Amino acid sequence: MEEKPSTASLALKWGGITGIALVVYSTLLYTIGGMANTALTSIVYVIIAVGLVLGIREFRTLNGGFLSIGEGVGLGALTAAVSGIISSAYSVIYTTVIDPSVREQILNQVRAKMEEQENLTDEQIDQALEISQKFQTPGLQFMFGILGSILVGVIFSLIISAIMRRKKDNPF
Secondary structure, eight states, X not given: OOOOOOHHHHHHHHHHHHHHHHHHHHHXXXXXXXXXXXXXHTHHHHHHHHHHHHHHHHHHHHTTTOBOHHHHHHHHHHHHHHHXXXXXXXXXXXXXXXXXXXXXXXHHHHHHHHHHSXXXXXXXXXXXXHHHHHTOSHHHHHHHHHHHHHHHHHHHHHHHHHHHOBOOOOOO
């Protein structure tokens, strides 16, 4: 009987690679001031999806070509958690230690986008930004980063696993 590949080691490997890729891309976005640009920040989802596909594909290969949806989702959640810890920790360190002015830049970009909408008054914009600043503490930023990564990872890995699954033939 063959041993199953270790989901923990694969999650650490691909979560680490994905996390580092997210750190590099985040650094690029911070440097060019593109954190408020939704088109540029959407590429993060592509990076996560690629990391999950590669991790799930390696698991399937090591598992004799077989993959269940549960195995894929479990591996995807762990992979996303590892990459979320890495990228969230970096984001907190970057915005609190390396360049604290990034938060203000992002708020200014968000304010400019909100001002473009004609249906919002200045008071509503100020109130919305005040509420969003309450959620920008390093602890909450780290926690929401990890939880968001896991949620996205579970959803993506569910889709990826459904596409990549292969059932074993009936052994009896």
